[in-house]
Amino acid sequence: MSSTVKDLQKETFPVTGMTCAACASSVETILQYTEGVKKAQVNLAAETVNVEFDSNVSPESLNDALSAVGYGLILSAEPLEKSLADKKRKEYSKIKNRTIGAGIFTLPVFILGMFFMNWEPGKWISMILSLPVLFYFGSSFFSVAWKQAKIGKANMDTLVALGSGIAFLFSSFNTIFPEFWLERGLEPHVYFEASTIIIFFISIGKLLEARAKTKTGFAIQKLLELQPKKVSRINVDGNTEEIDLNEVAVKDTLLIRPGDKIPVDGSITNGESYVDESMISGEPIPVSKTLESKVYAGTINQDGSFRMIAEKVGADTLLSQIIKRVHEAQGSKAEIQKLTDKIAGIFVPIVLLISILTFFAWFVIAQENAFSFGLLSAISVLVIACPCALGLATPTAIMVGVGKGAEENILIKDADSLEIGSKIDTVILDKTGTITQGKPNVSSVIFSENFGGNSKDQSKWFSYLFALESNSKHPLANAIAKFSHTSENQNLKVSDFKNYTGFGIMGKIEETVYRIGSQKWITESEIQIPTNLINESEKLSSRGETVVWFANDKEVISIISISDPIKGSSKSAIEKMQNLGLEVIILSGDQENTTTRVAEETGIRKFKAGMLPQDKANYIKSLQSNGKKVAMIGDGINDSEALATADLSIAMGHGADIAIDSAMVTLTTSDLTKVVETLNLSKLTMSGIKQNLFWASVFNLIGIPIAAGVLFPLSGILLNPMVASAAMAMSSVSVVTNSLRLKGKSLN
Structure with missing residues (x-):
């Protein structure tokens, strides 16, 4: 009976023994010719193979087919990411030990061959010490060369095995049978140092490559851990019960408390809060969420509490889709x-x-x-x-x-990164955290004519701002508190403090009620707003800055503008890129006004705002389809798919782990000038x-x-x-x- 689509299984397995594109081709060919297998596709970068096979075919039989020619599958109950991480750690440890061992034995062989070449016992000592270097510590070169020979190909491992092997065999013959040459009037020279040194030096290169591989995969595992293991579900009786994340089903009602990680994608059915969605948008300011607002797995609830209905769970969540697309982009x-x-x-x-x-x-x-x-x-x-x-x-x-x-x-993952970096003609920059500092700061405070007449008055109101905002945990409140901190009146007492999620805060100081929040809230509270502040607010908002209003119970005292400042080195770094003939483009998840301001201030002529993670990746693909070699520079989870899609990916070292893991180059500073240096180094x-x-x-x-x-x-x-x-x-x-x-x- 022929297999139907329902009979097919799709699984991804880590593969052992692959070292090059020829190995990947062999693994695919072997599996595709295995009975019951419909399709096999190797991801050499991730060292995995995705196999579609009949349900009556066991993974063990697939492993047996590969084992016959020196490859293998890791069959483990552990999650794929953990299996890959364990595999890479073991491989690195194995190569490290072999490289160190080869170095220990090679050193005396080198000394004997270069400085004591005519000492007869030295030849025997060198021969004995060379044996473990070639046939234990360097055995992988010979095994890979043999695999290549079986499929009619040769690579660097073939050259290493051939050159070191022949030098060793010839030297061994001359050591054991010197009379063969002496009888013919020729000197029986030995070349053990040549055979061992090449094994040692090439092993160092292999070690560097393995070290880079051990660092991949961990960040994706950490990203998965953004989801909580336990979830609070509201049952049919209206009671709250704790369940495992994998038990959540579509249409379940979940309770999200302050500080909780949101477990799945869904919509708010009751309550309101601010949610940190920087993993999706890259923007540092939390987003207000009210009735029917969408929330996403892996984002973090702030100070409010709400109920949500689960709409997408498991592999269907946005977080899971980001991880999946990163894997696909890397493998493509x-x-x-x-x-x-x-x-x-x-x-x-x-x-x-x-x-x-x-x-x-x-x-x-x-x-x-x-x-x-x-x-x-x-x-x-x-x-x-x-x-x-x-x-x-x-x-x-x-x-x-x-x-x-x-x-x-500048931390470089592998040789490919340097090769690609030398060919780049287009540079894509994320805005937040890449060009800008990535955190909200107070850029200006404008007082009403009735309150900010002199520095003494302003100092007083700064102390009031500090006292009120010190009671709030909102990122904007933290920025205002930091800016308004002075040495005067820092012991002000705030009573009747209240936090109105989505609007602002209110508290009483010396029997007077003060509000800090949005213009809408201030207006609805029937507080008098001076015309000049309305005009100033509109100017600031048009530049993409966030405006916060400070008022007493009768009139507005001041407005505070908050923005994400551009880094001091960004403009000069961008000028250097453009002077190198590179086209520089901003792709940002932020609003149009903010992105326009940053582009104008840094001299970038081409930019796009409101970009979702997949939008950035698709834009890069469109550039690549037109023959462009694209470098992507970012720092957030929202950049990870674009980083994996780009020809060269560069992550800022202060950024999210998933961005660093997706990147081929990591900058340990936040200085964009290092991007120019990276391309020049390449x-x-x-x-x-x-x-x-x-x-x-x-x-x-x-x-x-x-x-x-x-x-x-x-x-x-x-x-x-x-x-x-x-x-x-x-x-x-x-x-x-x-x-x-x-x-x-x-x-x-």
């Missing part, structure tokens, strides 16, 4: 094929072919000792082509670039990598023919493996030296 990015892997795919078979041709050519050229000369020349070709310089070209430049970035408060690092690859390739183009013996018929010069090894070492030194030049360069 094409894996950047490393330039070194491309070179290796051509280089390895060519070197092997040259080595074989060299061996047989000597039987035609040489009159005597053809076998000896042929074997030595063939080995010299392989040794001089040992991929140390080629293998170090990328990781050394990356290590220096990443280190340089860290010194400049260009400098990529330039260094290309220079390294060029010189490593040129070295091989010159060195391999000489090692093969092309100079012998003309001059009698034959490059023995010892000289070839030294030449190979010099090429590696030149690559490292060139990479280190980056440390002294300016990023401004």
Whole structure:
């Protein structure tokens, strides 16, 4: 009987053993040809595979199919994010231990090979110490090379395994059977240091990559924890009961108390409050919620209490959809094929072919000792082509670039980030917390003519403001209290204090009632409002500032304007971006007036306001479809989908964990100038990598023919493996030296 849609299961599993795009392709192919599997799609960035399979197919059988060729699935009852986090931690610990172990054994081998090369016992010691470096600490290079060979491909692991393996085998032969060469008048040199050093240095690169991977996934797990584990539900009898979050069903009535995290999406049926929705909009000022207002999972209730009806639960909530889209955006990015892997795919078979041709050519050229000369020349070709310089070209430049970035408060997740950063032509900026400070501050206080005549009067009213607002927990109240704090009259007593959610606060000082709140509330309270303050309020509101009114029981004393100030470095940083030829755009969840003001003050000509998380991501996709390379800079949960969608994502270090997790680069300061430095660092690092690859390739183009013996018929010069090894070492030194030049360069 054929399977129907209802018979199909869809599950996502963490995958073990994947290291490159070829591995991902193999996993997909194996699973798709497994009986009962309808579709398999690998997300290499997340190291997972999404599988659609018949209900009669067990996950264990899928794992068995992959295990046969060296891969595997993690089958765990734990949530996917936790399984991935555990997997990455274990992988990092394993690679770290192997890198340290390789370094410990490589150091004495290097010393013996470079400074005691003629000491006979040193050769045996080096051979013994090299064994664990290659076949235990470096075993992964050989296993990956074997996997690549089985599917007819080669990458850097192939070069590492081939170069280190042949150098070790040749050196071991010369150590055990030195008479083979001595009888032919040749010196039996050994190259154990060459075989171990390449394993150690490439392992360092692998360790840096693994370290970056351990940091991904944790923030999404933290985002899930924004939802409470327990929920207060109103049952049919009208009583409150505590239930688990996963028990909440659509149309349940829930009680939300002050300070509670809202568990699911829904609408308010009774009560009112302010809700912190910064995770959705990115805006720091809580939103007033009244009857029938929409509320969302993961947002935080402030000082009011209300009842809500559940409308979307589980995977249907906005919070769950954000997480899902972040995963999809990360997985949809094409894996950047490393330039070194491309070179290796051509280089390895060519070197092997040259080595074989060299061996047989000597039987035609040489009159005597053809076998000896042929074997030595063939080995010299392989040794001089040992991929140390080629293998170090990328990781050394990356290590220096990443280190340089860290010194400049720029944390770079991986090599891809630097490569993409060098190609960026469009920069998208979130407004709140990126261009602006991300928190409300009092920008001005304008007094009525009857109350603010002199500084003494103003000081008095500031002390009244402080006394009243110190009783409120609203973010705007905190901003006013901080601004109005003075050394005078700080012991004022406030009585009959009341908080009117959605309107303002009221309290009595020295038998006079004072109000602080919205213009509407002041007007409805029949308090006299001076015309000049109405005009000033309209001007401030048109600029996107929030206006708060302060009045006694008869007339308005002052208005307080509150805004999110632009950071001191934002304007100059944006000018630098534009001078580099970058198009700079603001995408903000805030209102049009506020966004317009920020754009005008920073010199940005293109902006969009009122953008939801998915709107930002869709806008970036539209730019990419027109061939733009887009960098997104943000700091909030609402930016995470856009960050994951962009070609290059940069998060401010003070931002939300999910933004940092979605980003390829994290700035540990809130200075936008660091964005310019990040892009310059990318260009400098990529330039260094290309220079390294060029010189490593040129070295091989010159060195391999000489090692093969092309100079012998003309001059009698034959490059023995010892000289070839030294030449190979010099090429590696030149690559490292060139990479280190980056440390002294300016990023401004």
